[in-house]
Amino acid sequence: MILRSGLVATIVLACIAGVSFLTAWLITMGSKGGELADILSTSLGALSLLVTALSFSFNVRERRRPERHAKVHRPRWMWVSAALLTTALAGVAGYFWIFVKSDIPVTDRAQITDGARMKVGVEAAIHIPGDPPDRRYFAFVPALTNPTAVGDCVGSARLKIALTIDGRRTQQQTGVLPQQEITMDLDGVAREAKVLVVLDMQDPACEVDLSLTEAVLYN
Amino acid sequence: MLRLLAVLLAAALLAACGSQGRTPTTAASAPTTREAAAAPPLNVGVSTDLPGVGSFDASAHVRSGFDVDLYRWLANESPEFTPVEVDLPIKDRVNALVDKKVGIVVAGFSITDERRKSISFAGPYLETQQGVLIRADDKRIAVVNDLSGKTVCAPRGSTSLAQLSQAQQGRITIVEVTGSQECVDKLVAGQVDAFSTDQLMLYGFARKDAARVAVVPNLVFGAKERYGIGLPKGDVALCRQLSEKLRTFMTSGAWEEFFRTNFGELSPAGYKPDPYVLDPC
Numbered sequence: 001m002i003l004r005s006g007l008v009a010t011i012v013l014a015c016i017a018g019v020s021f022l023t024a025w026l027i028t029m030g031s032k033g034g035e036l037a038d039i040l041s042t043s044l045g046a047l048s049l050l051v052t053a054l055s056f057s058f059n060v061r062e063r064r065r066p067e068r069h070a071k072v073h074r075p076r077w078m079w080v081s082a083a084l085l086t087t088a089l090a091g092v093a094g095y096f097w098i099f100v101k102s103d104i105p106v107t108d109r110a111q112i113t114d115g116a117r118m119k120v121g122v123e124a125a126i127h128i129p130g131d132p133p134d135r136r137y138f139a140f141v142p143a144l145t146n147p148t149a150v151g152d153c154v155g156s157a158r159l160k161i162a163l164t165i166d167g168r169r170t171q172q173q174t175g176v177l178p179q180q181e182i183t184m185d186l187d188g189v190a191r192e193a194k195v196l197v198v199l200d201m202q203d204p205a206c207e208v209d210l211s212l213t214e215a216v217l218y219n
Numbered sequence: 220m221l222r223l224l225a226v227l228l229a230a231a232l233l234a235a236c237g238s239q240g241r242t243p244t245t246a247a248s249a250p251t252t253r254e255a256a257a258a259p260p261l262n263v264g265v266s267t268d269l270p271g272v273g274s275f276d277a278s279a280h281v282r283s284g285f286d287v288d289l290y291r292w293l294a295n296e297s298p299e300f301t302p303v304e305v306d307l308p309i310k311d312r313v314n315a316l317v318d319k320k321v322g323i324v325v326a327g328f329s330i331t332d333e334r335r336k337s338i339s340f341a342g343p344y345l346e347t348q349q350g351v352l353i354r355a356d357d358k359r360i361a362v363v364n365d366l367s368g369k370t371v372c373a374p375r376g377s378t379s380l381a382q383l384s385q386a387q388q389g390r391i392t393i394v395e396v397t398g399s400q401e402c403v404d405k406l407v408a409g410q411v412d413a414f415s416t417d418q419l420m421l422y423g424f425a426r427k428d429a430a431r432v433a434v435v436p437n438l439v440f441g442a443k444e445r446y447g448i449g450l451p452k453g454d455v456a457l458c459r460q461l462s463e464k465l466r467t468f469m470t471s472g473a474w475e476e477f478f479r480t481n482f483g484e485l486s487p488a489g490y491k492p493d494p495y496v497l498d499p500c
Contacts, residue, residue, distance in 0.1 A: 146332035149381045151442035152343065154332045155498045177499055202496065203443040 050084065104135060104217040115197075115210030117147075124197045124210050128217070132189040135217035142197060144178040144208040153206035154178055160198040165189050169196075179213065261300060263290050264307040264315050264324035264449070268400040271423020271481045272327040275306065284423070286325045286446075288477040289344065293464055308397055310376030313337055316449050323461075324449030327420060329378045330498065339454060341461035341500065342447025343492045344469065348439035349379055350418030352425065354406060355433045360413055363440050366391050369412035372402035379416040382441040399424070407431050417444045422485055445492060458500035469494035 106129045115124040128138050142161075146153045159176040162169050163184045171184060186193050197210060265286065266273035273284040282304065294300050305321050312328055315321045316338045330340045351371075353360050360366060367390040373380040375395045383393060394411050396402055402414040403424050414421070414432075421434045448461050468474055469491065478487045 148385065148442075149333045150329075150331055150378045150385070152330040152332065152445045152447075152498065153442075155330060155335055155340070156445070156496075202445065202492070205442045 101135070101219050105215070106217055107212050107215045110140070110212055110215045112210055112212070117207045118144075118199045118210055119207055120199060120201050120204050122199055124199075126195040126197065126212065126215075128186070128193045128195065130217070131192055133186050133193055133217055136186055136219050138184045138186055138193070138195070138215070138217055139181060140184075140195070140215040141181050141213040142176070142178060143211045143213045144199075145211065146206070146208050148207075151203060151206050153201055153203060153208050156202040157206075157208065158200045160200065162196045162198075163193065164196060165193050166191050259301075260303045261323065262305045262321040263302040264312055264321035264326055265290075265304045266309070266326035267306045268398045269327050269420050269423060270427040272420055273325070274423075283481070285345065285477050285481045286327060288480065289468065290325045292468060292473055292477070293461075296464060296467070308376075309374045309399070310397065312376075312449060316451055319451070322451070323457075326449075327417065327446055328449045329417070329444040330447040331378055334449075338452050339450040339458055339500070340447035340498060341450060341458045342465055342497060343445035344448070344465050344474070345419065345446040346490055346492050347417045347419035347444050347446075349382055349415060349441045349444065350421050351435045351438050352403070352406065352414040352416075352421040352432050353412070353435055354409075355429070355431055357412070360435055361438070363438060366413065366415075370394060370410075372396060372405050372411040372414045373416060374399050374402065377416060378442075378444060383415050386441055403428070403432060419444075419482070419490060422482055426483055447498070455500050462497050462500060466494045466497065 109129040111127045113125045113127070114122065115126075118124060126140065126142075142159060144154045144157055157178055158174070159178070160172070160174045161176050161182055162172040163186075164170065165186070165188055173182065176182060182195075184193075184195060199208070199210075201208070265275075265282070266284075267275040269284065269286075271284055273282070273286040275282050290302050294302050305315070307315050307321070307324065307326055309326075312324050312326055313334055316324055328340075330343055334340075351360060351366070360369070363386075370392045371383060372394045373383050373396075375397055380393070380395060383391070394402075394405065396405070399414075399416060399420065402411070402416070405411045406414045407428075414424075418434065418439055425432055425434045448465070450457055450461070474491060475487060478485075478490065
C-alpha cells in the first residue's frame with residue numbers, strides 16, 4: 001500500500017515538475033508558446049488527475065479483496081497509466097506535427113522599407129516573406145534605435161501597426177510600444193502580406209531606425 | 220493521507236495550468252504604493268546651480284527652483300516619501316543612480332534614449348529646447364548660424380554639449396566646464412561669446428542677472444529636452460507611482476503655480492508636456 005502511494009505521489013510530482021518546466025519555458029516564447037503551454041498543461045494536468053483517480057479506484061478494490069497471497073506483482077493500474085501517458089504524449093506530439101507545424105523564424109528574411117531615420121508620421125513597411133506566407137500567423141517584435149546621443153525618441157514612441165493583405169488594409173493596432181510582441185492573422189492571403197508601421201513620437205526632431213528583434217511565422 | 224494530498228495536488232495543478240497564459244505578471248502585479256511605515260528617507264539628487272530649475276543659496280541656506288518645488292510637492296502628497304537632498308554636479312547624475320548613492324534624481328535631468336540604457340525615468344514634467352545666452356549688450360547673435368566662429372560654453376556631461384557638438388560640428392569652439400554657473404561667469408567675463416544649454420535654464424540665469432545676460436529670443440535648436448525624474452534602472456513600480464503623481468501634479472494647477480513662481484512672466488506654452496502622454500515605464 002505504501003509502495004503504491006509512493007508511486008502515485010512520484011507520478012504526480014513528476015507531472016507537476018514537467019508541466020511547470022514546460023509551461024515556464026513555453027511562456028518565454030511569447031504568445032505562441034503561451035497557447036502551447038495551455039494545451040500541454042491542460043492535457044498533462046488532466047492526465048495526472050486521471051492517474052490519481054485510477055490509482056484510488058484500484059486501491060479501493062484491492063482493499064476489499066481478501067489477501068490471498070503475498071506475491072509481489074505490478075498492479076494493472078500502472079500499466080493502464082503508462083499506456084495513457086504514452087497515448088497522451090503521442091497525441092500532443094502528433095497534433096503538433098500534423099496541425100500546428102514547426103515555426104519559421106523570418107527575422108532576417110522580413111525586409112523593411114523606409115525604416116531608416118524614420119521621423120514622426122513616416123510610414124515604413126515590413127514585408128512578410130512568402131508568396132503567400134507559409135503559415136497562418138505572423139508574430140514580430142519591432143525595435144527602434146536612436147542613432148544619436150540626444151533626444152527622448154524611442155522611450156516616447158508609439159507605433160500604429162496595420163496589416164495589408166493583397167493590398168487591402170485589414171487589422172490595425174494603435175499605441176504599440178517598441179519591443180512589444182504583435183501577432184497578425186494572415187488568413188486569406190492569396191499573394192502577399194505586409195505590415196505598415198507609422199511612427200508617433202513626442203519630439204518632431206527625433207529620427208529613429210526601425211528593425212525587428214524577432215519575427216516568426218507559425219500556425 | 221498521501222493519496223488525499225496527491226489528489227489535491229493534481230486538482231490544483233489542473234486548475235493552475237489551465238489559466239497559464241500570455242499575460243505577463245512581473246510588472247503589472249507590482250505594488251503601486253510603497254509601505255509607509257517601512258519606507259526610509261530617500262536620497263534625492265538635486266542641482267545647485269540652475270536658477271529657476273534647482274539652485275542652492277549657501278549663504279541663506281535656501282533651495283529654490285521648479286525641481287525643488289516638485290519634490291517638495293511629491294513629499295507633501297506622499298507621506299511615505301521623505302526626501303534627503305544630495306547635491307549633484309550635472310556630470311554625476313547618471314552615476315549617482317547607478318552607484319545607488321541616490322534613490323531618484325530631480326535635477327533638470329533630460330530624458331534620453333542613451334541614458335535609458337543605464338537608468339530609468341518617470342516623466343516628462345517639463346519640456347524645453349536648447350537655447351543661447353549672451354551678454355545683454357551683445358547684438359551679434361540672433362540666429363543659429365551666427366554662432367559660427369564663436370566660442371560657446373556648455374556644461375560637461377550635459378545633452379547640451381552633445382547636441383552643440385553635433386549641430387555645430389567644426390564651426391564653433393566649445394568650452395566645457397563642470398557647472399552651469401561657471402559658463403555664466405565666463406560669459407560675463409568675456410571669455411566666451413555665448414552659453415548654450417536648455418532655454419528654460421537660461422531664462423533662470425537671465426532672470427537672476429538681467430542687467431548682464433539675456434536669452435536670445437526665438438533661438439532654439441536640436442531635440443526637445445524633456446525633463447524627467449531619474450530612477451534606478453528597471454524600477455517599474457516606482458516609475459508608475461511617480462508617473463501617476465506627475466500626472467496629478469500637471470493637472471491640479473500646481474505645475475502652473477510653480478512655473479510662475481520660478482520663471483516669472485515667461486509664457487508656459489511649449490514648456491508643459493501632455494500629462495496624458497507620459498513616457499511608458
